[in-house]
Amino acid sequence: MHAAVVLRLVPDIADDLEISESGNDIDREWVGMKLNEFDDHALEEAVLLKERAGASVTAVALDGDGVDKLLQSAIARGADRVVKITYDELPPLPAAAAVAAILADAIQALGADVVLTGVQTPEDAGGQLAAALGARLGWPHLSAVAGVQPAPDGLIVRQEHSGGYATRVHAAGPVVLGVQSASQPPRYVSGSKLRQAIGVKPEKRAGGEAFAGPVAMVRRLAKPASGGGAAMWKGDADAVADQFVALLRERGLLKG
Amino acid sequence: MATILVYVETRGGAVQPIAFELLAAARSLAAPAGWTVEALVCAADPAAPAVEITAADCVLTMAHPALSPYLPEAHAAALQAVVDERQPDVVLFGYTTAGLDLAPATAGRTGRTLAAYCRTLALDGGALTASAQVYGGKLIAGIEAPLPAVACVMPGAFAEDAGRIAGSPERIVLPAPATLGALKTRVLEELFPEAGGVDLTQASRILCVGRGIGEAAKIAGAAEVAELLGAELAGSRPVIDAGWMPKARQVGKSGTKVRPKLYVAVGVSGAPEHLEGMAKSDLIVAINSDARAPIFGAAHFGAAIDLFDLLPALADRLRAG
Ligand SMILES: Cc1cc2nc3c(=O)[nH]c(=O)nc-3n(C[C@H](O)[C@H](O)[C@H](O)COP(=O)(O)OP(=O)(O)OC[C@H]3O[C@@H](n4cnc5c(N)ncnc54)[C@H](O)[C@@H]3O)c2cc1C
Numbered sequence: 117m118h119a120a121v122v123l124r125l126v127p128d129i130a131d132d133l134e135i136s137e138s139g140n141d142i143d144r145e146w147v148g149m150k151l152n153e154f155d156d157h158a159l160e161e162a163v164l165l166k167e168r169a170g171a172s173v174t175a176v177a178l179d180g181d182g183v184d185k186l187l188q189s190a191i192a193r194g195a196d197r198v199v200k201i202t203y204d205e206l207p208p209l210p211a212a213a214a215v216a217a218i219l220a221d222a223i224q225a226l227g228a229d230v231v232l233t234g235v236q237t238p239e240d241a242g243g244q245l246a247a248a249l250g251a252r253l254g255w256p257h258l259s260a261v262a263g264v265q266p267a268p269d270g271l272i273v274r275q276e277h278s279g280g281y282a283t284r285v286h287a288a289g290p291v292v293l294g295v296q297s298a299s300q301p302p303r304y305v306s307g308s309k310l311r312q313a314i315g316v317k318p319e320k321r322a323g324g325e326a327f328a329g330p331v332a333m334v335r336r337l338a339k340p341a342s343g344g345g346a347a348m349w350k351g352d353a354d355a356v357a358d359q360f361v362a363l364l365r366e367r368g369l370l371k372g
Numbered sequence: 373m374a375t376i377l378v379y380v381e382t383r384g385g386a387v388q389p390i391a392f393e394l395l396a397a398a399r400s401l402a403a404p405a406g407w408t409v410e411a412l413v414c415a416a417d418p419a420a421p422a423v424e425i426t427a428a429d430c431v432l433t434m435a436h437p438a439l440s441p442y443l444p445e446a447h448a449a450a451l452q453a454v455v456d457e458r459q460p461d462v463v464l465f466g467y468t469t470a471g472l473d474l475a476p477a478t479a480g481r482t483g484r485t486l487a488a489y490c491r492t493l494a495l496d497g498g499a500l501t502a503s504a505q506v507y508g509g510k511l512i513a514g515i516e517a518p519l520p521a522v523a524c525v526m527p528g529a530f531a532e533d534a535g536r537i538a539g540s541p542e543r544i545v546l547p548a549p550a551t552l553g554a555l556k557t558r559v560l561e562e563l564f565p566e567a568g569g570v571d572l573t574q575a576s577r578i579l580c581v582g583r584g585i586g587e588a589a590k591i592a593g594a595a596e597v598a599e600l601l602g603a604e605l606a607g608s609r610p611v612i613d614a615g616w617m618p619k620a621r622q623v624g625k626s627g628t629k630v631r632p633k634l635y636v637a638v639g640v641s642g643a644p645e646h647l648e649g650m651a652k653s654d655l656i657v658a659i660n661s662d663a664r665a666p667i668f669g670a671a672h673f674g675a676a677i678d679l680f681d682l683l684p685a686l687a688d689r690l691r692a693g
C-alpha cells in the first residue's frame with residue numbers, strides 16, 4: 117500500500133484576519149500559517165497505516181512559503197518521502213477542481229493507491245479537495261472519515277454522519293479519503309526528531325496542466341454584518357460572574 | 373426551460389430536514405427567474421420518502437440496492453447519470469457528510485462550477501452568486517460561479533417551511549446506471565449511537581467546553597460549574613477528538629443538535645459546524661477570551677474574558693446560592 121497524504125498550509129483562524137486591498141483575499145503578509153487541522157489528522161492516519169499495515173507514506177504539498185518546513189515535520193512524524201508540487205498560479209481561495217488538477221497527475225505518477233487529506237480547510241469556498249481529487253482521478257472517495265483500518269483485501273473506512281450515526285465502508289481499490297479525525301489524536305513529535313528532519317530536502321515535481329474548465333471565483337471578502345449578537349458583559353471575572361448569576365436568577369434558570 | 377435540481381438526503385427511509393431547506397432555497401431562486409425545481413431521491417426504495425416531497429415541480433426517483441445505506445461512490449455515480457441526462461443549470465446539496473462528498477464530485481464529474489458553504493444564493497446573469505461562510509465563520513466570501521453550477525448550502529441558512537408547502541409534483545422514475553453494478557466500495561455496517569448514554573437533546577441546561585479548556589485535566593473545573601448549574605457537560609468536536617469526553621457529549625454538525633433553555637459555551641470559537649448544533653437554544657451565554665470569536669454572533673450574552681478566571685468566580689457564587 118502506498119499512501120499519499122496531501123498537506124496544506126492555511127491561515128491560523130485564531131489570528132486577526134484582515135482583508136487585502138484587492139478585496140477578494142485576506143492580507144497574507146502578517147497572518148500566521150499552520151498545517152490545516154484536518155490534514156494533521158490525515159497525516160496521523162497515514163502513519164498509522166504504515167505502522168499497522170506497512171504502507172509507505174508520501175507527504176505531498178503545493179510549493180510555496182514554509183512548505184519545506186511543513187514537509188520536514190511530516191518526515192519527523194513518520195512520512196517516508198516528501199514531495200512538493202510546483203504550479204503556475206492560482207486565484208485566492210482557489211476552486212478545489214483547480215487544485216485537484218494540479219495534484220492528480222503527480223499523485224498518479226507517485227503510484228499512490230490511497231490518498232488522504234483533510235475533509236476541509238477554513239478557506240475552501242470553491243469546494244473540498246478530497247472529493248474533487250476523487251473525481252479527477254476517477255477513484256471513489258469518502259469524506260468525514262473518522263478512522264481507517266487495513267483489511268486483507270483493502271481498507272475499512274469509518275464515515276461519520278450526524279447524531280452519532282456512522283457507516284463502515286469497505287474499499288477494495290484505490291480511494292481518496294477526506295479525513296475528519298484520525299483513529300487516535302495526532303502524535304507529539306520530539307524536538308530532536310524535528311531537528312533531524314531539517315536535513316531532508318523535499319523532491320520537486322511539476323504539477324498537472326492548469327484546469328481548463330470554468331471555476332467559481334471569490335469576488336470579495338467581508339466581515340459578517342454585525343448587529344444581533346451578544347450583549348457583552350464588561351468588567352473582571354467577579355463582575356461578569358455577578359451579571360451571569362443575575363441573568364440566571366431573572367430567567368428562573370438557577371438550579372433548584 | 374432552466375432547472376434547479378435538489379439532492380434529497382434520506383436515512384432509514386426518511387427524508388432528512390436539510391432537504392426541505394434546500395427545496396426552500398431552490399424555490400426562492402426559481403420563482404423570480406421562472407425556473408423549474410426538480411428533486412432527486414436515490415435510495416434502495418425511494419418511493420416512500422419521495423412522497424414526502426411536495427414543494428418541487430418534479431420528483432425524480434432512482435432505485436438500486438447499492439443506494440441504501442448511503443454510499444458516496446453509489447450516489448456520486450447516480451448523480452453523474454442524472455445530471456448528464458437532465459442537464460440542470462443549478463444543483464443544490466446541503467453541507468452534510470453527503471454534501472461534502474457529492475457537491476465536489478458532481479461538479480468535477482459533470483464539468484460544473486461549485487460554490488461551497490453558501491448562506492445566500494442568487495442568480496445574476498450567467499452566474500450563480502453566493503455568500504459563503506469561510507475562516508470558521510469569521511469572514512463571508514462573495515462567490516461567483518458561472519452556470520451551470522453546483523452549490524452546497526449551510527444547514528440553517530434557509531427556513532424549511534417554504535420547502536414543505538403542498539403541491540402535486542410530476543413524478544418520474546429514472547433507470548439506475550450500470551455503473552451501480554460495478555462499485556469498488558460497499559457498506560459493511562451501519563453504526564448507531566449507543567443507547568443508555570447521555571442524551572443531550574433532553575437536557576434543559578448545557579455547559580459546553582471548547583478547545584480553549586486546553587487539557588483534559590482542566591475539564592474538572594468546568595464539570596463542577598456544570599453540576600452547580602444543573603447542566604449537562606458537553607464538548608466541541610476537538611474536545612471529543614482529543615478523547616477528553618465521550619462522543620455522546622459532542623454538540624454540532626457531526627454530534628448532537630440541541631435546543632436547551634440555557635447553553636453556556638466556554639472556550640468555544642463558534643465555528644459554523646458547532647453553531648449548527650446549538651444556535652437555536654433559548655438562551656446562549658458565551659465566554660471566550662477573543663472578543664472577535666464568531667460565537668458572540670450567535671450568543672445572547674457574553675464576556676470576552678479568560679474562562680479560567682470566570683469559572684472559579686462563577687462556582688463561588690453558585691455555591692453560595
Ligand atoms: C464535517 C465537519 C463536522 C464537524 N462537526 C463538528 C461538531 O459536531 N461539533 C463541533 O464543535 N465542531 C465540529 N466540527 C469542527 C469545527 O469546524 C471546529 O473545528 C470546532 O467547532 C472548533 O472547536 P472549538 O471552538 O472548541 O475550538 P477552537 O476553534 O480552537 O476555539 C477555541 C476557542 O477558545 C478560546 N479560548 C482559548 N483559551 C481561552 C481561555 N483561557 N478562556 C476563554 N476562551 C479561550 C479561543 O479564543 C477560541 O475561540 C466539524 C467540522 C467538519 C468539517
Ligand SMILES: Nc1ncnc2c1ncn2[C@@H]1O[C@H](COP(=O)(O)O)[C@@H](O)[C@H]1O
Nearest residue numbers: 344526527528529644647648651669670
Ligand atoms: N445553523 C447555523 N449555522 C451557522 N450559523 C448560524 C446558524 N444559525 C444561525 N447562525 C448564525 O448565528 C448568528 C445568529 O443567528 P440568529 O440567531 O438566527 O440571528 C448569525 O450570525 C447567523 O448567521
